[in-house]
Amino acid sequence: MHTSAQFDNKIALWKQEMELPWSKLKYKLVQSNLAKYLGQNQMRVLDAGGGNGLDSVPFAGQGHFVDLVDYSQEMLADARQRAAQVNAQARVATHLADVRDVSKLFPDLQFDLILCHNVLQYIDDVPTLMRAFSGLLKPDGIISVVSINRYSAPYHAAFLDGNFAEAGNLLNSHTSRTKIFDTNIVSYSADEISEIMNSFGMITEKDYGIRCLCDYWGDNERKSDPGVFEQIERLEFALTELHPYKLLARFFQIIARKV
Template identity: 35%
Template sequence: MPEVPEKFNTAMTTWQEWQDAPWGRLRYAIAEANLARHLDGLGGGPLRILDVAGGDGGDAMRLASRGHHVTIVDYAPAMLAAATERASAAGLTELITCVRADVTALPADLADGEFDVVLCHNLLQYVDDVPGTLATVLAPLKRGGLFSVMAINRHSAALNVAVREMDPAAALAALGTDRLRTQMFDSTLTLHTAEEIIPLLQSLGCLDVRHYGIRSFCDYITDDARKYDPAFYADLEQLELAASARPPYMHTARLFQLTAWNGTHEARP
């Protein structure tokens, strides 16, 4: 959809404000913690990481600050410009590479890149062909490498509407649809569940799939102003981290994150 990159370009200010808000900070902090559970299984040295649809580098900057080399692929020039700027400001220029490309047609050097880790965070809700997209973004991952996919959790949609908007009729309607309209990027999203994506990953050769939830509580606490209090936020972050891999909380979290190993039967942490 060619209009999507332009919408990302024009919504940059709103997007960056969202990232700085408590819910945005939680999204990145919890995703990083979930990845950290597994990165040691790839050895102690710097890793080569491909961040597909990586935007302005929210995930990439955290991983580069750990010493890893991250290639960000995105189709929106404003996002990549912001990522380059962030890398420079953080002194991470040598560890961050930005490539403008369509994720469905990666350049050959990336498609055959044999990366240690591939991230596919918040892309699936924008694409029509989910199995094909997953196959494409898995192709650059070396055997035994770590894959991470994240998307908005459809199970959270009705609960989110009922709690935050106090609109049971709208919540009832949300139970019967997989569509969600986002004001930030003026787009209609397709919502998925972890239970739908896990078999797709397994059919593509992924093993030991782990299911995590991101923002299991934050989005259902209606006092958003209080989340800006540092002490409250610190307690909330600890709660979210503790619940990330604990059932039943990840099943109704606002986002789901799945990690998996690419075609290896070796024991992994």
């Protein structure tokens, strides 16, 4: 498991990255996919490893209650500020803790929705975490998991970095390196994670590909052109649920329901 210091030291760089069009697109795709499975009732939402609340604060803005767990004090402070900007600070509770301790944090509470976005690549024991989530999810509750797709790693190395030797090494590896946080990460396929989730009673409704095309077109200057990116965005929304295109997306999203 990685330490909070590794993330705190890179937060400024991460925030810059989140302002880029393709980072914003990722959140738009994830939110659009998830919305298909949510009703109109008020929800209790757990954002596990939720950082500064980019995924969960919008739910608080819609009237839902959010518990956001992260081990970066700076990220949590940013989340509280973000909640205040949408007058939702009373509906966002932040918890400074390791995501692996979620069961201890909420021994008598269950959630309608759990978000686990961009966390698994930093976790040593995914089955144990999924077991904890299953215990915290209400019957018929929804969980959304987003993580780096391991099938994308060789393409990412080849197309974006021009590193063909590394692309070859990644063909049979689950481990790669993230530039922003400068640390090793472990990536999985959607099928691998779905199998684990299903074993704990969180049955996959559907899996999606997030950014099926954008990451493999490495011309950031052209991608920054609003007219060009509008065309990319339309394609991404069309591709997100289409097999086999979603299999090579940079990220996968799994939507599952507790039985």
